[in-house]
Amino acid sequence: MSYSLLTEPWIPVRQGSKFQSLGLLQLFQSWDSISDVCAANPPRQIALYRFLIAIVHSAIRGPATPADYKALWKNQQLTDQVCEYLNRWEDRFDLLHPEYPFLQDAKIPKKIKQTPIGKAVYQDANTPIIWFKPNETPWLALPDATQELLRMQSLELGGKKGDSVTAGPGRWTQGRHVFPISSTLQETCLLNLIGYEATDIDRPVWEQSSPYGTGERHPAGYLDWLTYCERRILLKVEGDKATHLRLASGWKPPKECGFTHDQHQAFRISKDKTWNPLPFNPNLIDPKNPRMNPQKQLWDDSEAILHTIENSNQRPRIFDWLDNTRKLKNPQIVRVLGFAHAGGTQSAKAVHWADDFLSVPETILEDPDAWVWVKDAIIIARLFGKIFAGKVFQYAPKPSGSKEAFSRGEQDTIKAQLPSLQAALYSYIGQQFPKLILDLADVEQAEARLQEWQFQLKNYSRELVSLLITALPDYRSKAIAESMFNIAIHKIISEKAREDVA
Structure with a gap:
């Protein structure tokens, strides 16, 4: 039994006014004519963007320098290079592989009970509902199950995840995620690459021989950070539907790793001198802090997202890289996706998400x-x-x-x-x-x-x-x-x- 993510249509895309789903090979073979990926909600969209960025970085193992990066925009062999890379790791992109199922731990302990997938993925009646799957449909089609796997490894809420498992929130569940975009998916992927010098120890999860475990672990580098698995998951599939999953806590990155590795979030230094993602909690009312109000919108965050005004702010580093390599468009269209939970003991409660666009003049980012x-x-x-x-x-x-x-x-x-x-x-x-x-x-x-x-x-x-x-x-x-x-x-x-x- 197999479900190859290279050929099965599971990634939703838009080509002009046409919507369809494609496998990874077809997506990259036609990425110069695809307008964008179009997931059902911002958490899935964030996960898909970062997944595709990780694939391109992994295929080229770079770009190491600004000159390498500029050459990519003229590289006529880039599509073939990415597809050859995917074919080389074909087995690891099989959702149902007996030894290495995609983003799943085939060796998850038997003692961990199965949980209906609807209960594990969607909010129940006791929490604020952002996305919801009715109980009468207790399964997910495999394309949706695959997208949820991507999301759950980085944008999962905290709280009780099964009959006996309690886990903290994923590393990307707070803050806004900033992605420069263009008219084609190929250009969008290239705009979101950064200067990256490969090392032997830094590999994406599908290249690792033992990618799953528990406890705190530092990512080995940027590729590891992009594909780091915070959950151990194993799907139960019946025909073309995922009906249950077994789920346990996985690796936990140290708190400071985000500021060290992340390129697409803005950070702000806290009172204890640690860097945290710029908060995005628009439903939390704090009268002592006017920046935490229930109508918080992109315009109010743009000071830190787009430009560093004070030493306490760090805008997304992707802007600095693009500015240095002169690949900013003028104006540069930026997609800003947000996802937030209530925080603290309420980390299982999602409070808001957002999907905004800004056209940012080059002058604003540089001057x-x-x-x-x-x-x-x-x-x-x-x-x-x-x-x-x-x-x-x-x-x-x-x-x-x-x-x-x-x-x-x-x-x-x-x-x-x-x-x-x-x-x-x-x-x-x-x-x-x-x-x-x-x-x-x-x-x-x-x-x-x-x-x-x-x-x-x-x-x-x-x-x-x-x-x-x-x-x-x-x-x-x-x-x-x-x-x-x-x-x-x-x-x-x-x-x-x-x-x-x-």
């Missing part, structure tokens, strides 16, 4: 002075977000002879609407930001465009205030609310002006 304009635009956006926070009531004028500006009922009505209005403002900012960043790259018009941005957000904020006022019961409360928000908007603009002077 610190040009980035200052974008940084100011982000600050202005954050300041306007404060208008729809609870502290806005401090700006409410108190009418003569009245102890309070609003009755308790009126205040409750306003408070109930603030989160929705703030979400609407952040959504509007998210829609406008991609064009804004292109405009601000033109230094000659940047200052005027920034002033226009402030005026734009002021007008939109007033539109939102008008919607809120309609819910208030009388002219008195409407007039006080309008005055309160106008004062808040004025204070926001004044605060930005003081920062500019300073």
Whole structure:
């Protein structure tokens, strides 16, 4: 029994307006005409991108230098080289191989009980549902099972994974993953390669003789990091369906490995002087930390994702490599995929994922002075977000002879609407930001465009205030609310002006 990932159609792709599934050989033979891989959700998409990057790096064992990298773009034999490599390791890309099933441990202890695959892969009724498989369909088709294997080895949630196994979250379940993309899958793969000097000990999982184990282990290098197996898994397959799996904890990389090896995530240094992926927890509300709000969007993270402003931030290193090799497009389209769990003891609870695109001008990535304009635009956006926070009531004028500006009922009505209005403002900012960043790259018009941005957000904020006022019961409360928000908007603009002077 065999299921060869080289020939069986299991990777979803888009060719223009046509969608289909391909095996690895057909994918690489036609990657110059494939628009992109198109997984069903961001965690699968992240896993597929990194898997294909690992294959190309493994096939060429490089590029070791910028000159090698530039030569790849003109290499007419690259497709043949990748396909020859896959054929050389054909047995290791068989999902059902008796000794080396793809990304599975054939020697997993018999004492580990089988778990229905739906229970192991999808969320149950006691956790927030992001993806869900109904109980009446207790199996996965082999293409889906293969994609889930890729995801589970790096983007799996923590918690109880079977009748007796508890595991921590995967190494890529927090933060955003940044992938420069192009019009073809071939160019996208090349854009995401980095300078890599091969060593004898650094091999992808399918080249290793004993790739599975338990305990903490340092990756041997970048290929090992990309294909590192954090779970020991063995599928049970009946016909063309995977019905159960046996699952146990696998290797665990030390915490600092991400910063050492990863090229596609932004990192931020913590108070204990360790580097961690830029957090992506948009559903966690922390009033003491305005950067952790429930409407957190790409524009608010772009300061660290695209440009290093302070020594405490490290943008994805893929940008530095592309900048040095002059393979950045102008503007460069970037796909930013996010996946996050609740963290701590709640690591089994997925809270959010995102799939965003930005067209980033070369100037923004290369010139610190040009980035200052974008940084100011982000600050202005954050300041306007404060208008729809609870502290806005401090700006409410108190009418003569009245102890309070609003009755308790009126205040409750306003408070109930603030989160929705703030979400609407952040959504509007998210829609406008991609064009804004292109405009601000033109230094000659940047200052005027920034002033226009402030005026734009002021007008939109007033539109939102008008919607809120309609819910208030009388002219008195409407007039006080309008005055309160106008004062808040004025204070926001004044605060930005003081920062500019300073």
